[in-house]
Amino acid sequence: MKLLVILSLLLPLHAQQLPKWTSLFNGKDLSGWVDVNTSPETWKVKEGLLVCTGKPIGVMRSEKQYENFVLHIEWRHMEAGGNSGVFVWSEGTTPANRPLPKGMEVQMLELEWPTINATKDGTPRDIRYVSGELFGANGLTATPDHPRGNRSSSVEMRCKGKGEWNTYDVVCVDGTVKLSINGKFVNSIRDSSVRKGYLCLEAEGAEIHFRKIKIMELPSGMVTPEQTAAVVK
Numbered sequence: 001m002k003l004l005v006i007l008s009l010l011l012p013l014h015a016q017q018l019p020k021w022t023s024l025f026n027g028k029d030l031s032g033w034v035d036v037n038t039s040p041e042t043w044k045v046k047e048g049l050l051v052c053t054g055k056p057i058g059v060m061r062s063e064k065q066y067e068n069f070v071l072h073i074e075w076r077h078m079e080a081g082g083n084s085g086v087f088v089w090s091e092g093t094t095p096a097n098r099p100l101p102k103g104m105e106v107q108m109l110e111l112e113w114p115t116i117n118a119t120k121d122g123t124p125r126d127i128r129y130v131s132g133e134l135f136g137a138n139g140l141t142a143t144p145d146h147p148r149g150n151r152s153s154s155v156e157m158r159c160k161g162k163g164e165w166n167t168y169d170v171v172c173v174d175g176t177v178k179l180s181i182n183g184k185f186v187n188s189i190r191d192s193s194v195r196k197g198y199l200c201l202e203a204e205g206a207e208i209h210f211r212k213i214k215i216m217e218l219p220s221g222m223v224t225p226e227q228t229a230a231v232v233k
Contacts (some may be wrong), residue, residue, distance in 0.1 A: 003066055003114040004200045006038055011226040016071070019216045019217055019218055020216065021072075021214045021215070021216050022214060022215050022216070022217070023213070023214045024062065024199070024213040024214055024215055025050055025155070025210065025211070025212075025214075027045065027048040027049075027211075028045060028048075028159075029045055030043060030045065030050075030060075030121075030168065032062060032063050033060050033061065033062060033063065033201075034060065034061050034062075034092075034232075035060050036058060036059045036060060036061050036078040036092065036093065036094060036200070037056075037058035037059065037094050037099060037103070038057075038059070038060060038203050039056060039213045041053065041160040042044070042055065042056065042058070042060070042203050043060055043203075044096065045155060045190055046180055047211045048211070049124050049210065049211050050163075050201075050209065050210040050211065050213070051085070051207070051209050052201065052203050052207065052208050052209070052210070053203065053207055054079075054082070054083075054203045054204060054205045054206040054207055054208060055203065055205060056082070056099070056203065056214050057099040057100070057202065057203055057204050057205060058094070058099045058100070058202075058203055059087065059090075059094070059099075059100060059101060059200040059201060059202050060200065060201050060203075061090065061092050061101075061198040061199065061200045061232075062198050062199040062200075063203075064198075065092075065197050065198055065218060065228075065229060065231070066088075066089075066196070066197070066198075066199060066215065066217065067171060067195060067196040067198055067217075067221065067223055067229070068173045068174065068217070068218040068219060068220060068221055069121075069171075069172055069216060069217045069218055070169065070170070070171050070172075070215065070216040070218065071086070071088065071168075071169070071170040071172070071213075071214075071215050072167070072168070072169050072170075072212065072213070072214050072215070072216075072224050073086060073168050073210060073212070074166065074167050074168075074210065074211045074212045074213075075108055075164050075165070075166055075208060075209065075211075076160075076162070076163060076164055076165045076166060076208070076209050077109075077161075077162045077163075077208050077212050078109035078162060078163065078197060078207040078208065078209065079107070079110065079162060079206040080110060080112040080116065080162055080205070081109075081113045081115075081116035081117065081206070082109070082113070082162065082203040082205075082206030082207070082208055083108075083109055083110070083113060083205055084108045084109075084201075084202050084203070084204050084206070084208045085106055085107045085108045085202045085204070086103045086105075086106045086108065086170070086199065086200065086201055086202065087100075087101060087103035087104060087105050087106070087137070087198075087199065087200035087201075087202065088103065088104045088106065088170060088172050088177065088193060088197070088199060089103055089104050089172065089195055089229065090102065090103025090104070090127075090194075090195045090197045090198045090199065090200045090229060091103060091138075091197060091229045091230065092197070092198045092199070092229065092230070092231070092232035093230075093232060095138055098138060098192070098207055099140060100137055100138060100140045100202065100204075101137070101141050101198075102137060102138040102194070102229075103136075103137055103138070103140055103173075103197060103198075103200060103229075104135075104136055104137070104140055104142065104177055104189070104192055104194070105133075105134070105135055105136075105137045105202075106132060106134060106168060106177070106179060107129070107130075107132055107133040107134070107135070107190070107211055108132075108159075108166070108168075108202075108208070109129055109130040109159075109162040109165060110130070110162050111130050111160075111162075112131060112160060112161070112162075112204070113125070113129060113130055114121070114126065114127055114129055126148065127157065128153035128154070128157075130149055130157070130159055131153070131154040131156070131157040131158055131159045131186070131187075132154050132158075132159065132168065132179050132186070132187050133148070133151045133152065133153050133154070133187070134151065134152040134177055134179060134187055134188070134189040135150060135151035135152065136150070136192070136193070140192065140193055141191075141192075141193045142175075142177075142189045142190065142191055142192045142193065143190050143191040144189050144221075145187070145188040145189060145190065146187060146188070148212050152187055152188065152189040153187065153229065154179070154181060154186040154187040155186050155187065156184065156186045158181040158182045158184060158186060159181060159182070160182070165179075165211075166181065166182060167181070167182050167183065168180070168181060173221065174195060174221040174222065174223075175190060175191055175192040175195045175227070176188065176189070176190040176191075176192070177189050177190075177192065191228065192227075194227055194228070194229060195221070195223045195227040195228070196223045196227065196228040196229065197228065197229030198232075199215075200228060213228055
């Protein structure tokens with residue numbers, strides 16, 4: 001409700017109505033989504049949940065492109081060290097010999113990932129991997145607000161482990177992405193080289209469940225053709 005009040009203050013006076021939420025998952029089937037490079041067995045609907053087996057590695061994309069919006073998505077990993085994510089402003093296809101598209105990735109890692117994927121000498125990976133890192137993939141560039149190399153890491157670790165639901169609220173406006181994890185904004189990245197494109201859900205080796213996926217489209221900005229992903233026909 002607070003978000004709607006803020007948006008009402010930001011919208012022009014001539015706007016006819018406030019933006020509204022649109023569901024991206026109906027709990028019954030995969031309407032609105034298109035498989036890019038996985039398989040018919042990768043994505044299933046079970047008991048009202050969107051279940052991803054994680055195999056093969058690849059993505060499923062939205063039917064349409066989005067520019068400025070708020071994305072709400074809830075997810076839970078079912079395996080220790082699970083890996084997945086949601087792409088925003090993404091290409092609708094993948095580069096040759098690469099399973100994942102060009103786009104802005106909002107990382108979804110299970111808490112044991114740094115330990116399970118330790119370095120050769122047994123040292124755990126950086127713990128900041130596991131709480132909603134934001135980064136450009138496969139050629140998308142951006143400026144991290146909380147840098148870990150070219151990635152932006154959350155200032156507070158808020159993700160929950162396997163079997164527990166996490167809530168991401170992702171605000172994407174004019175090349176800036178801000179991420180709220182389980183009720184608190186803790187990460188952001190800006191100056192994205194792509195500012196309009198598809199949403200993609202990622203299969204990356206482990207079972208993950210999604211629910212309550214919805215989007216609130218906001219007024220368009222000054223996006224250029226160069227900042228827009230190619231339309232897939």
